[in-house]
Amino acid sequence: MTWLVRLKLAALVLTTVVLQTTLFPDLRLFGVAPDLVLVATIAVASRVGPETGAVYGFASGLVIDLFLQTPLGLSALSFAVVAYGIGILHTGLSRTPRFIAAMLGGAGGLAGGLIFVVLAALAGEDQVIAFRTIWVLVLAAVYDALLAVPMFPVARWAVGSTGAETPAIRGARST
Amino acid sequence: MVVYRRGNRRSVLILLFVTSITLITLDVRGSGPITGARGVAHDVVAPIATVADKVFSPVGDWVGGVTRAGTLKDENSRLRKELDELRGKAAQNRAFESENEELSKLLDLPYTEDSDAIAARVVSGSPGNFEWTVQIDRGTSDGVAEGMAVVTGAGLVGRIVEASGDRATALLLRDPKSGVAVVTESARTTGVAQGRTGESTLRLDFVDPTANVDEGELVFTSGRDNSRFPPSIPVARVEKVAKKRGELQQDIVLAPLVDLDSLEFVKVLRSPTAAPTEPATGEDAPTP
Structure with a gap:
């Protein structure tokens, strides 16, 4: 991975964190905000594979954790695990299905939310243990799925052709 | 074909896992450097966030207006x-x-109006779905510090939980982590107004089961013992009282007096009373 790609990925982390902390608190649907930083992590992980994706997810999660009142490291671990899973899943795909961005965005958003809630509950954050949490996770996942559509091209721009491309991407490129 | 080494894969994930768990443990135990890191992050992002806020606030206002047009x-x-x-x-x-x-x-x-108040603008809400906070455009350089009460003309909003140079984060009353020692208007019964997950209302805990609390009456900060809030700040109105026979606790629901969903300007009170050393029963634990 070149320095230019690293620089672009750092810029992507900063941009998504700024958007998440300034714009998206006001763009809640039924009181639920999407997780743009997680969506970017999913998009990047689908391009660069599990290891680099997990490192990106950890870094971006750590930065957004600095702006949350929940313990530092919760989002970092959740995002790293999701990125790792998305990286493995996408690596195993022999062809890219239609709506892959929305599908991965929704599934990754739901998984990331679930992992975050479980970890938060284990860390003593009792406020996540509520019936409303199910509603929040599902709605946020739908929102994440929609945001993934424009986010995947951004990740493609950031990573370029230097990322560890998965067979699915190679297949899509060659067709 | 891309070949991933399984051992390398695992070692990366294990390393990230161990680092995360260490950070979570340190933060839960209240590590100073982590609190400092949060302050630095806020300060670094603050100038960019200020510009972004100016650009995006019309968008947010428009969306807010559209989604709340009926109400x-x-x-x-x-x-x-x-x-x-x-x-x-x-x-x-x-x-x-x-x-x-x-x-x-x-x-x-102690007289609430004697408090030296710092006016602030609410710049953003919480970026997450599991906490109810707002960020204000005043920080330690303006005299804002952790634990200070945040109010509007209508009553109590919450308290400062984090302050960096130019920004501060206020935990709203409705956050489940928020608890405020209060006293009722007529019977002068004390209790703790506690936030509830996902609810816009509060619950009044630790109330004498024999006390007479009426629907519609107000509750104010008690300011008693080592409470972190100055006394007599209006907090909420009693919305519902359910007293069941044989039960040791009354089920009392409070509606905050301040509309916490549309905060624009707030005041941070520098309390005239000394900083508390111990919390009142059930109230928020002081930040170390």
Whole structure:
């Protein structure tokens, strides 16, 4: 991975964190905000594979954790695990299905939310243990799925052709 | 074909896992450097966030206006009616104000209006779905510090939980981590107004089961013992009281007096009382 790609990925982390902390608190649907930083992590992980994706997810999660009142490291671990899973899943795909961005965005958003809630509950954050949490996770996942559509091209721009491309991407490129 | 080494894969994930768990443990135990890191992050992002906020606030306002259009019309007419009533009461209160001030001086009581207040603008809400906070455009350089009470003209909003140079984060009353020692208007019964997950209302805990609490009455900060809030700040209105026979606790629901969903400007109170050393029963634990 070149320095230019690293620089672009750092810029992507900063941009998504700024958007998440300034714009998206006001763009809640039924009181639920999407997780743009997680969506970017999913998009990047689908391009660069599990290891680099997990490192990106950890870094971006750590930065957004600095702006949350929940313990530092919760989002970092959740995002790293999701990125790792998305990286493995996408690596195993022999062809890219239609709506892959929305599908991965929704599934990754739901998984990331679930992992975050479980970890938060284990860390003593009792406020996540509520019936409303199910509603929040599902709605946020739908929102994440929609945001993934424009986010995947951004990740493609950031990573370029230097990322560890998965067979699915190679297949899509060659067709 | 891309070949991933399984051992390398695992070692990366294990390393990230161990680092995360260490960070979580340190933060839960209240590590100083982590609190400092949060402050630095806020300060670094603050200039960019200020520009972004100016650019995006019209978008947020528009979306807010569209999604709340129905309720805004009703709210507008209700507020006009309330304004007329309040104008009349304000004139009447002027007379009481000077009398109250004189009496407070005589009794040497801490007086809320004596608090040195810092006006601030709410710049954003919480970026997450599991906490209810707002960020304000004033920080330690303006004299804002952790634990200070945040109010509007209508009453208590919450308290400062984090302050960096130019920004501060206030935990709202409705956050489940928020607990405020309060006293009821008529019976002067004490309790703790506690936030509830996903609810816009509060729950009144630790109330004497025999106490007479009526629907519609107000609750104020008690300011007693080592409470972190100055006394007599209006907090909420009693919305529902359910007293069941044989139960040791009353089920009391409170509606905050401040509309916590549409905060624009707030005041941070520098309490005239000394900083608390121990929390009142059930109230928020002080930040180390």
